[in-house]
Amino acid sequence: xxxxxxxxxxxxxxxxxxxxxxxxxxxxxxxxxxxxxxxxxxxxxxxxxxxxxxxxxxxxxxxxxxxxxxxxxxxxxxxxxxxxxxxxxxxxxxxxxxxxxxxxxxxxxxxxxxxxxxxxxxxxxxxxxxxxxxxxxxxxxxxxxxxxxxxxxxxxxxxxxxxxxxxxxxxxxxxxxxxxxxxxxxxxxxxxxxxxxxxxxxxxxxxxxxxxxxxxxxxxxxxxxxxxxxxxxxxxxxxxxxxxxxxxxxxxxxxxxxxxxxxxxxxxxxxxxxxxxxxxxxxxxxxxxxxxxxxxxxxxxxxxxxxxxxxxxxxxxxxxxxxxxxxxxxxxxxxxxxxxxxxxxxxxxxxxxxxxxxxxxxxxxxxxxxxxxxxxxxxxxxxxxxxxxxxxxxxxxxxxxxxxxxxxxxxxxxxxxxxxxxxxxxxxxxxxxxxxxxxxxxxxxxxxxxxxxxxxxxxxxxxxxxxxxxxxxxxxxxxxxxxxxxxxxxxxxxxxxxxxxxxxxxxxxxxxxxxxxxxxxxxxxxxxxxxxxxxxxxxxxxxxxxxxxxxxxxxxxxxxxxxxxxxxxxxxxxxxxxxxxxxxxxxxxxxxxxxxxxxxxxxxxxxxxxxxxxxxxxxxxxxxxxxxxxxxxxxxxxxxxxxxxxxxxxxxxxxxxxxxxxxxxxxxxxxxxxxxxxxxxxxxxxxxxxxxxxxxxxxxxxxxxxxxxxxxxxxxxxxxxxxxxxxxxxxxxxxxxxxxxxxxxxxxxxxxxxxxxxxxxxxxxxxxxxxxx
Amino acid sequence: xxxxxxxxxxxxxxxxxxxxxxxxxxxxxxxxxxxxxxxxxxxxxxxxxxxxxxxxxxxxxxxxxxxxxxxxxxxxxxxxxxxxxxxxxxxxxxxxxxxxxxxxxxxxxxxxxxxxxxxxxxxxxxxxxxxxxxxxxxxxxxxxxxxxxxxxxxxxxxxxxxx
Numbered sequence: 048x049x050x051x052x053x054x055x056x057x058x059x060x061x062x063x064x065x066x067x068x069x070x071x072x073x074x075x076x077x078x079x080x081x082x083x084x085x086x087x088x089x090x091x092x093x094x095x096x097x098x099x100x101x102x103x104x105x106x107x108x109x110x111x112x113x114x115x116x117x118x119x120x121x122x123x124x125x126x127x128x129x130x131x132x133x134x135x136x137x138x139x140x141x142x143x144x145x146x147x148x149x150x151x152x153x154x155x156x157x158x159x160x161x162x163x164x165x166x167x168x169x170x171x172x173x174x175x176x177x178x179x180x181x182x183x184x185x186x187x188x189x190x191x192x193x194x195x196x197x198x199x200x201x202x203x204x205x206x207x208x209x210x211x212x213x214x215x216x217x218x219x220x221x222x223x224x225x226x227x228x229x230x231x232x233x234x235x236x237x238x239x240x241x242x243x244x245x246x247x248x249x250x251x252x253x254x255x256x257x258x259x260x261x262x263x264x265x266x267x268x269x270x271x272x273x274x275x276x277x278x279x280x281x282x283x284x285x286x287x288x289x290x291x292x293x294x295x296x297x298x299x300x301x302x303x304x305x306x307x308x309x310x311x312x313x314x315x316x317x318x319x320x321x322x323x324x325x326x327x328x329x330x331x332x333x334x335x336x337x338x339x340x341x342x343x344x345x346x347x348x349x350x351x352x353x354x355x356x357x358x359x360x361x362x363x364x365x366x367x368x369x370x371x372x373x374x375x376x377x378x379x380x381x382x383x384x385x386x387x388x389x390x391x392x393x394x395x396x397x398x399x400x401x402x403x404x405x406x407x408x409x410x411x412x413x414x415x416x417x418x419x420x421x422x423x424x425x426x427x428x429x430x431x432x433x434x435x436x437x438x439x440x441x442x443x444x445x446x447x448x449x450x451x452x453x454x455x456x457x458x459x460x461x462x463x464x465x466x467x468x469x470x471x472x473x474x475x476x477x478x479x480x481x482x483x484x485x486x487x488x489x490x491x492x493x494x495x496x497x498x499x500x501x502x503x504x505x506x507x508x509x510x511x512x513x514x515x516x517x518x519x520x521x522x523x524x525x526x527x528x529x530x531x532x533x534x535x536x537x538x539x540x541x542x543x544x545x546x547x548x549x550x551x552x553x554x555x556x557x558x559x560x561x562x563x564x565x566x567x568x569x570x571x572x573x574x575x576x577x578x579x580x581x582x583x584x585x586x587x588x589x590x591x592x593x594x595x596x597x598x599x600x601x602x603x604x605x606x607x608x609x610x611x612x613x614x615x616x617x618x619x620x621x622x623x624x625x626x627x628x629x630x631x632x633x634x635x636x637x638x639x640x641x642x643x644x645x646x647x648x649x650x651x652x653x654x655x656x657x658x659x660x661x662x663x664x665x666x667x668x669x670x671x672x673x674x675x676x677x678x679x680x681x682x683x684x685x686x687x688x689x690x691x692x693x694x695x696x697x698x699x700x701x702x703x704x705x706x707x708x709x710x711x712x713x714x715x716x717x718x719x720x721x722x723x724x725x726x727x728x729x730x731x732x733x734x735x736x737x738x739x740x741x742x743x744x745x746x747x748x749x750x751x752x753x754x755x756x757x758x759x760x761x762x763x764x765x766x767x768x769x770x771x772x773x774x775x776x777x778x779x780x781x782x783x784x785x786x787x788x789x790x791x792x793x794x795x796x797x798x799x800x801x802x803x804x805x806x807x808x809x810x811x812x813x814x815x816x817x818x819x820x
Numbered sequence: 821x822x823x824x825x826x827x828x829x830x831x832x833x834x835x836x837x838x839x840x841x842x843x844x845x846x847x848x849x850x851x852x853x854x855x856x857x858x859x860x861x862x863x864x865x866x867x868x869x870x871x872x873x874x875x876x877x878x879x880x881x882x883x884x885x886x887x888x889x890x891x892x893x894x895x896x897x898x899x900x901x902x903x904x905x906x907x908x909x910x911x912x913x914x915x916x917x918x919x920x921x922x923x924x925x926x927x928x929x930x931x932x933x934x935x936x937x938x939x940x941x942x943x944x945x946x947x948x949x950x951x952x953x954x955x956x957x958x959x960x961x962x963x964x965x966x967x968x969x970x971x972x973x974x975x976x977x978x979x980x981x982x983x
Contacts, residue, residue, distance in 0.1 A: 073923050081923040082945030087871045088912045088920075089956055092977050094864030102845050537849055634959055677837060694841040 093633075100637050102692045104578065106644040107599035109689045110651070156213065163209060166202035166321075177203040179210050181287045186254075189283055193242060193276045201321035204279065208328040211282045214289060215335035220367045221359065222293050222340045227260065231610040231618075232342060234262045236573035236581075236592035237297065240271025240309070243624045244595055244606050245280065251622060252608065255284040255292045262340050264573045264592065265297020265350030265531070269308035271595065275317055282332075296336035296367075297350040298531040298549075298574065302326065303372045306744050334368045338530050345615055346569045352533030352589075353561055353570070354551035355541035358526065365523040373528045373549050534575060535589050555585040562588060569617070571609065580607025580621045596623040600643040602636030645699045651687050652700065653718040654736040658686050663711040673708040738769070739803055745769070746799040756796040759787070832901065839900045842866050843893055852893040856883065859891055863900065868909035872946040878903070914978045921970035934966040 073081070154162065168176070174197045175188035192199065199207075226232055233252055238245055253259040267281055268274035285292040298304065305311045305326075314329070315322040339362065340348040347359075532550025536542075539554035558570055570589045575582075576598045582591045596606035607621045652659065662682040666674045674682075679701065680693040693700075702713035735742070745765055746757060757765075766782050842862050846854040854862065859882075860875050870878065882895045903909065924940055925932050934957070941948045941956065948956070960973040 073926050077923050078940065079944050081920040082940045083871055084912060084916070084920040085924075086941065086945050086948060087869050088917055088977075090860070090872075090952075091864040091869045091911075093952070093955065094861040097861045098842070098845060098865035105845065633955055677834070680837075692841050692845050694838065695845065 096633060096637050098695070099641050102695055103637070103641045103644040104599070104603070106648060106689075106691055106696075107603065107640075108576075109691055110644075110647055111599075156209075159209060160206075163202060163205045166205070168200050168202055172200050173197065174199055175203070176200075177207060177283075179206065179286075181283055183287065186280070186283050186287055189280060190246075190249075190254075193273075193280070194246070198275075198317055199279055201318045201325065204275075204318065204325055205321060205328060207279060207282055207286070208325065208332055210286055212328065212332050212335060214286060215332065215337075216368075218335075218337055219363065220338055220365060221363050222337045223344070224260075224262070224293065224340060224342045226343055226611060226613050226615070227257075228613070230258060230260070231612040232260050232262060234264060234348060234571055234592060234609040234611060236264050236594040236606075236608070237266035237576070237598075238263070238271070238277055239266055239299070239595045239598070240268055240274030240277055240313070241595045241624070242271070242273035242276045242280075244622075245277055247606075247622055247624055248594065248608055251620065252610075255288055257288065257291050260288075260291035260293075262293045262342075262348055263295065264340075264348055264571070265295045265336075266299045266573065267294075267297070268310040269299045269305060270598075271309075272313065274310045274313055278329075293340050294336055295340055295348060295350055296333065296338050296531060298373060300333035300336055301372045302330045302333065305329075307740065311744075330371065331368070334371050338362065338367055338527055341567075342611065343615060344565075345567050346571060346611065347562070347565070347567055348571045349530045350572060351529070351531045351550055351574045352535055352572050353553050353557060354529040354533055355553065355557050355560075356526070357529055357561060359561075359565055361523075362526055362530070365526065367523075367527065369520065370524050370527045373524075373531060532574075535572075535584055535591075537584065555588070558585045558588050568615065571617075576604055577607075578604045580605040581609070581619050590617060597625075600640040601625075603640045641699075645696070648689075648691065648696065648700065649714075649718050651689065652683070652714050654733055655686050656715055657733055659683065659714070660711075662686055667711070672712060673704045673706075673710055675708050679709045679711060734770070742769070743799075743803055746803070756798055758796050762797050762799070832905070835901055835904050836897065838866065839897055839904070840893075843896060847893075853890040854893075854896075856887070856889055856891050859896075863903070863909075866900070866904065867911065868903060869911050870909040874909060914974060917974045917978075918971065921974065925970070930971065931967040931969045934961060934968070937968050 072078070175185065175192050177185050177199075189199065224232065233248075235248060249255075255261045261284075263281060267277050271277070281292075281294055285294060299308065299310070302311070311326060314325055318325055338349065339359070342348065528549045529551055532544060533553055534544060534550070535558070536552040536554055539556040541554060541557050542552050544550040544552050562568060562570065568588070570585075571592060572589065573592055573594075575591055575593065576595070577591055577593050580593055580596065583589070584591070590609065592607060592609055593604070594606045594608055596604060598604055602623075605621045605623045607619055610618045610620065612618075659682060662685070663674055663679070664670075666678040666682065676694065676697060679697070683693050684690075697709070700714055702710045704710050742765075746762075763782060767779070770782075842865055843852075843854060846858040846862060848854075856879060859879055860870075863870060863875065863878065878899060879891075882891055882899050884892075884895075921932070922928070924936065937960075938953060938957075942950075942953055957968075960968045960970070962969060
């Protein structure tokens, strides 16, 4: 650089003079200044990207957990329907109880086997044919078939499930494995119906075999579109190599979860004739999956986590198949307590609010509406929930709306603040919302000490009842739920996982104690999506492993698996399934993910439109159509009840007026109905948008013959029940009108898919794209 | 005068809320602390363009006497408020950015070679880590020619910045 006498050549081989060289490179001081400037500017750009990435992640997580709240809502609705079956005529309730209560198969195993064998497979079927016992050629055939989008015939599915059930019955609750000499065990986390991820793992790591043993840690189904294919492969390999393929149960191996999160629907769609039978069989198979795996007596693998009550010895001895679903408490025989549900209106507060003699807290008021007798709140909770009974009144129980500054974050980690430890973990947090009429939930064991008296409504007054010790069945249920639903937290102690509604938050001390007690060194679990596919916490004693890449959106996260050899030192392998051949830049990935998240938020806003508008207008005293950013954020947060960085999101959600205030109408500009909707009031429309998924599930259940039609009467009844359950004021006449208007050919039945389509919220840009073809 | 005081307070209040919102995004444990390594991101996302040296100074100010690896909101808020109110670490306008690139591109080719840019970014000023370099190249470089057309790059980056 700039040296007086030296000569050099440029890239064309011509000699340069020093003069030319001086021009070629900037002076060092200037170069440094320029470089710093560029670096400064670029780092700022990256920081913005990181911020967007982070809050996009927060959005997805919030919505996911809010969805899980909805799930509990739905589950409690089913209970509600069951408990009120006298209101429904027809076969509706039988169907639901059929699906929700344990079913006793009238046929023996042998008879079942024969029945399946007699199912004919048509000549036209070109997929794999299975015979048992399976061989490698069968699993290879399955792999090829699924890569070619060729499904497996229902008969083979049934037989596969049947054989799996037989195999699982022989297995203990806790599987003990040893690391084979000179080989490693591969441990995978949640797959959630992502066939591509499973195939990628097999491709990178090898197919299951004696050389390549696997443990799959639950959540094989739901959310993804290929749950059926995923479990077929997993079960097939397990039948092929029962010693080298271990499957743990996850919280989604649960038929009630499946109703909401897509597995049930997928099965019904892919197997029109045998879907129902398959689902019933799957229910059994899921409940027979082992709940834990232990490697070399040193490494514990469970899907969710543990609690301070986790007892591995007890767990080894329970009847795990009795825990059909985490979302239905085992029914207690409470004959003497089967109080008749008298009138639903005008009843005093839910016993839960009163049971511990606490004053009714404002929390019990439903949002935005005048104080009504219902103590119901829609699934999305006031997160400060006193429902975690058995807990001392903690700061959590402060109701929303008070003291905003101090209110603990209304998110799943809520319980981490304030009370750091609690004496007993309640893994039973009953499903929220509604049905204050169902007694079994009130009498949950963990909540009450033996000497408590419970106040329950009885014919419009209160009766004191002595409380019994919880039966063994419930204790067992709780132990299993803890394993499948818990999450680690960073602060010590153990508290109920009020967010998920089941399981606990367990701190590093809980982990340490449990591992010490059993002479173990490591807990591997899944259950939570992690951006890098895995995460280590609790001083290296807990690893979260998650194997569904792009879980929330293309580019949202990597998937990973662990390899564990004799030394029991985990090695992590990451991957990401990509639809594009060219790797997306960070910018592109963030844009895609953020776009998707923002859309989800816009949908939420749209489906709460009237409530939001009413609240906005309260602040808009001058009727200008604008309110301040603060007010906007306040309103949105309190109505939509998602703990999101609203201010940061604001530019994506609402327009600013010239004076810096927010034009609140602009929130709703980009979204609209997909099709012209039937004549309904805005309120009703919104309710339908909001509960579309739930309704879909219910309709599908009622539609026993999968015709896509239900009778007007069934529609009416379902709707009445649902709205009564939610406490939504729905005009009976409006529903009737709606029903009639949907019944286009006037034959007394409704095509509910068409109906539901009308209430799908779409992004207007998408609609335009579609229209343009 | 009272009015001015009120509006001044209102401004400060807005600033506080903005800072809080950005802080919260990284407060993973909901205990009003963030990892010190995220402070740079938070400050930058609030519209500031500190260089690394300036960033370290700010962090030194808000860290505990015995650094814990975490920054508490109570300490962050006053410092950050001052930064924003005093408009420290102003943004770099687009034309200045262009000039910076042009300084490096003495020959006025309109682009920089891969090696050139890499050398400057990883050896001069406050050097990039390899990761940072790779990321910049993936966004800025034309992969077929291994050239960085910085004019387009600067425009693209500035457009992406919603304000």
